[in-house]
Amino acid sequence: MKLFGYQLPAMSSLLVWGLLWEIIGQLELTFFLPALSDVFITLSEIMTTKPFIKAVIDTGQAFTLGTFYAVTIGIPVGILMGKNRFIDELLLPWVNVFLSAPLTALVPVLMVLFGFGLKTIVITTTLFAIWIIILNTRAGVKQINPALVEMANSFGASPMAAFMKIYLWAALPEILSGVRIGFIRAVKGVIIGQLLISIVGFGALFELYSQQFLMSHFWAVLLVLFAMAFTISEFLGLLERKVSYYASKR
Amino acid sequence: MNNQTTSTNAVSVRNVFKNYDDVEALHDLSLDFPKGELTSLLGPSGCGKTTLLKIIAGLLPATSGEVIVNGKTVTGPGPDRAFVFQDFALLPWASVLRNVAFGLELRGVPKSEREAIAEKYIADVGLSGFEQKVPHELSGGMRQRVGLARALSVNAEVLLMDEPFSAVDEQTRRKFQEDLLNLVKHENKTFLFVTHSIEEAVYVSDQIALLLPRPSRVSEIIRPSGFRHKPIDSIRRDSEYLDIVDKIWESLRTYVE
Ligand SMILES: Nc1ncnc2c1ncn2[C@@H]1O[C@H](COP(=O)(O)OP(=O)(O)OP(=O)(O)O)[C@@H](O)[C@H]1O
Ligand SMILES: [Mg+2]
Numbered sequence: 001m002k003l004f005g006y007q008l009p010a011m012s013s014l015l016v017w018g019l020l021w022e023i024i025g026q027l028e029l030t031f032f033l034p035a036l037s038d039v040f041i042t043l044s045e046i047m048t049t050k051p052f053i054k055a056v057i058d059t060g061q062a063f064t065l066g067t068f069y070a071v072t073i074g075i076p077v078g079i080l081m082g083k084n085r086f087i088d089e090l091l092l093p094w095v096n097v098f099l100s101a102p103l104t105a106l107v108p109v110l111m112v113l114f115g116f117g118l119k120t121i122v123i124t125t126t127l128f129a130i131w132i133i134i135l136n137t138r139a140g141v142k143q144i145n146p147a148l149v150e151m152a153n154s155f156g157a158s159p160m161a162a163f164m165k166i167y168l169w170a171a172l173p174e175i176l177s178g179v180r181i182g183f184i185r186a187v188k189g190v191i192i193g194q195l196l197i198s199i200v201g202f203g204a205l206f207e208l209y210s211q212q213f214l215m216s217h218f219w220a221v222l223l224v225l226f227a228m229a230f231t232i233s234e235f236l237g238l239l240e241r242k243v244s245y246y247a248s249k250r
Numbered sequence: 251m252n253n254q255t256t257s258t259n260a261v262s263v264r265n266v267f268k269n270y271d272d273v274e275a276l277h278d279l280s281l282d283f284p285k286g287e288l289t290s291l292l293g294p295s296g297c298g299k300t301t302l303l304k305i306i307a308g309l310l311p312a313t314s315g316e317v318i319v320n321g322k323t324v325t326g327p328g329p330d331r332a333f334v335f336q337d338f339a340l341l342p343w344a345s346v347l348r349n350v351a352f353g354l355e356l357r358g359v360p361k362s363e364r365e366a367i368a369e370k371y372i373a374d375v376g377l378s379g380f381e382q383k384v385p386h387e388l389s390g391g392m393r394q395r396v397g398l399a400r401a402l403s404v405n406a407e408v409l410l411m412d413e414p415f416s417a418v419d420e421q422t423r424r425k426f427q428e429d430l431l432n433l434v435k436h437e438n439k440t441f442l443f444v445t446h447s448i449e450e451a452v453y454v455s456d457q458i459a460l461l462l463p464r465p466s467r468v469s470e471i472i473r474p475s476g477f478r479h480k481p482i483d484s485i486r487r488d489s490e491y492l493d494i495v496d497k498i499w500e501s502l503r504t505y506v507e
Contacts, residue, residue, distance in 0.1 A: 145339070147337050148341065150304075151333070153327055165356070
C-alpha cells in the first residue's frame with residue numbers, strides 16, 4: 001500500500017481497521033463489540049489461565065495429529081493416483097465428492113462413532129485437509145516430465161526409489177500448495193469439530209464465553225485463532241515460494 | 251558381418267515389430283551391433299529410431315521379436331546398458347554432481363564412492379567447477395554433457411545415445427564428435443548413436459544403419475573402413491568420407507522429396 005507516495009510496510013492497513021474497531025468500541029454502540037484495547041487487555045489476562053492454556057494445547061495437539069495424517073496419507077495416495085490409471089479412476093470420484101461435501105454435517109456422525117474427544121476432532125481435521133492435498137499431489141504427479149521417470153527406470157530404480165527420488169520432488173511445488181490450502185482447511189476442521197463437540201479446547205471456551213456474554217473474551221480467543229491460521233498459511237506460503245524457483249524450470 | 255558369431259555382437263535385434271495402437275513403428279527389424287564399435291542409426295524423422303533405442307534399453311516392450319544383449323534376451327533395463335536422453339532428463343532440483351552420480355545412487359553405491367566417480371566424469375566432459383550448479387544454470391550443451399557423464403559413470407558396456415548432440419552449436423558439436431571418437435577408441439564400449447546428420451554419422455561411425463520411413467526396417471548397412479584409422483582432422487577431406495556422405499544422401503533424398 002502507498003500513502004502520499006510513501007511505501008507503507010505490509011499489512012499496515014490493519015492499523016486503520018484496528019483504529020476503526022477501537023473507536024466503534026469506545027463509543028459503546030453495542031455490547032457485541034468491545035473496544036480493541038479491552039480485547040487485548042482481556043487476552044493478556046486469560047492467556048495465562050488454565051482453561052486457555054489447555055485449549056491451546058488441545059487444539060495444537062488435534063491440529064498436529066490431524067494434519068500429520070492428512071499429509072502422510074494424502075501425499076502417497078495422490079502420488080499413486082497420479083501414477084496409476086486404475087487407482088485414479090477408482091478414487092477420483094470420491095475425492096471430488098469429499099472435497100466439495102459439507103463435511104461439517106459429518107461431524108455428528110463421527111461423534112457417534114468415535115466419541116466426544118480428541119479422536120473425533122483429529123479425524124475431522126484430517127477429513128478437512130486431506131482431499132485437497134490428494135488432488136494437488138495427483139496434479140503435480142500428472143505433470144511430471146515422463147523422461148525423468150524413464151531415466152530413473154533406465155538406471156534400474158525400484159518403485160520405492162522412483163517414488164522417493166523422482167515423484168515426490170518433481171511434484172513438490174504442487175504438493176506444497178496443496179498442503180498449504182489443506183492446513184488452512186484443517187484450522188477450520190479443528191475449530192468446527194471443537195465447536196460442535198463444545199466440551200473440548202476452544203469449543204469449550206467459546207461455549208463458556210458466549211453463554212456468559214463475555215464479549216471481549218470471545219473476541220480475544222477469536223483473534224488468537226485468526227492469528228494462528230494466518231501465521232500457518234504465511235509460513236507455508238514462504239516455503240512454497242522457496243521451492244517454486246525451480247518449478248518454472250522443470 | 252553376417253558370418254560373425256553373436257558373441258562379437260554386443261547387441262542383436264531379431265525380427266522386432268513394434269506397434270503403438272494402430273501405428274506400426276517398426277516392421278521386422280533385425281540389426282547387429284558389433285562389440286566395441288559405434289553404430290549410427292540414420293533415418294527420416296519419426297521412422298522409429300528412438301523407439302528402437304528404447305526397446306534395446308528395455309524401457310519399451312517390443313510387440314514381437316527379441317533383443318539380445320551380451321547373449322541374454324532383454325526383458326527390462328539392466329546395468330549393462332546406459333541411456334543418454336534426447337531431452338537430457340536431468341533432475342532440475344539436483345546439482346550437477348548429484349545428477350551425474352544419480353545412476354550410481356539408484357544402484358546403491360555409497361555416497362563418497364559415487365561422488366568420486368562422478369567427479370572424474372564431470373572432469374572428462376569438461377564441466378569441472380560446475381559441480382554445484384543446478385541444470386537451469388547451464389546451457390543446453392552443458393546439460394547434454396551432464397547426461398553423457400551420468401551415462402558414462404555407471405560404466406555400462408553398451409551406451410545408447412539418442413541424438414546426444416542435438417542441443418549444441420556447430421563448433422561444440424565438432425568438439426563432441428572428436429571426443430566421441432576418442433571415447434570409442436579408449437573406453438572399449440559399444441555405442442548406439444542416433445543422429446539426423448549424415449556427415450556426423452559418417453564421421454563418427456564404424457557402421458551406419460539406414461532406416462526406412464515407418465514402418466521402419468533397415469534398408470542398408472554401410473561400414474566406412476578406409477579413413478577410420480587416419481588422423482581425426484583429415485577425415486572430412488577424405489574421398490571415401492565424401493563418397494559415403496553422397497551415397498547416403500542419394501538413398502535418403504527420395505524420402506525427403
Ligand atoms: N508413445 C507413443 N504413442 C504412439 N505413437 C508413438 C509413440 N511414440 C512414438 N510414436 C510414433 O512412432 C513413430 C516413431 O517414433 P520415434 O520417436 O521412435 O521416431 P524417431 O525416429 O526417433 O523420430 P525423431 O528423429 O523425430 O526423433 C512416430 O511416427 C511416432 O508418431
Ligand atoms: Mg527420436
